[in-house]
Amino acid sequence: MSNPQHTQKIQQEVLDFINSRKSLQIASLMTDGETPYASYAPFALDQTCLYVLISEIAIHAINLATHPKASVMIIEDEDSAKELFARKRVSYQVSATHIAPDQAEWEHGINLLTHRHGQRIGNLSQLADFKLFRLTPEAGRYVKGFGRAFTLTGETLAGELVDHLRDGHKKRAS
Structure with missing residues (x-):
């Protein structure tokens, strides 16, 4: 994207959209390293x-x-989507890092989650089986409708570089 103002507008849209959602979908690999597994989790976000x-x-x-490699997707609710086939969404390929309770980052992550989801986080974080993971984006894609998809490059949620994907849908040859 050559227009810095348009890039900043899309980056802000991405952050606003993520802020409007409370949970994400996670696609991870089973312990065999081959079998995919899909699930979801409530999340909190930081700048990166x-x-x-x-x-x-x-x-x-x-x-x-x-x-520790996974993919996550944050998607618009289907009940409120204008177009079911082009729901607004952002997806990332992420690197997952376990943050132990004795690490300084633990308190930061728990505070962000508590602020976003309430005291239940405080209660769950006291249980030994609950693990905090930081999901750091390596690449992403923001889709806000048909013909309106953007790659997000860089290790931030909004993308340090934003490129509009212009080679989209094509009619079948008859």
Whole structure:
């Protein structure tokens, strides 16, 4: 994108959209390293990452601990979407890092989650089986409708570089 103002507008849209959602979908790899597994988790966001607090009993927590590469998607509710086939969404390929309770970042992540989701986080974070993960984006895509998709490049949620994907849908040859 050559227009810095348009880039900033899209970056702000991405952050506003993420802020409007409370949970994300997680696609992780099972411990065999081959079988995909889809789940969801409530999240909190920081400028450069997302935080999730999930029980080690949950399959996706085991998966993230074993294989720290995953994909996440934050998507518009289908009940409020104007177009079911082009729901607004942002997806990222992420690197997952387990944050232990004795690390300084633990309190920061828990505070962000508590501010976003309430005291339940405080209660869950006291349970030994709940693990905090930082999900750092490596690449992303923001889709806000048909013909309105953008790649997000860089290790921030809004993307340090934003490119409009212009080679989109094409009619079939008859």
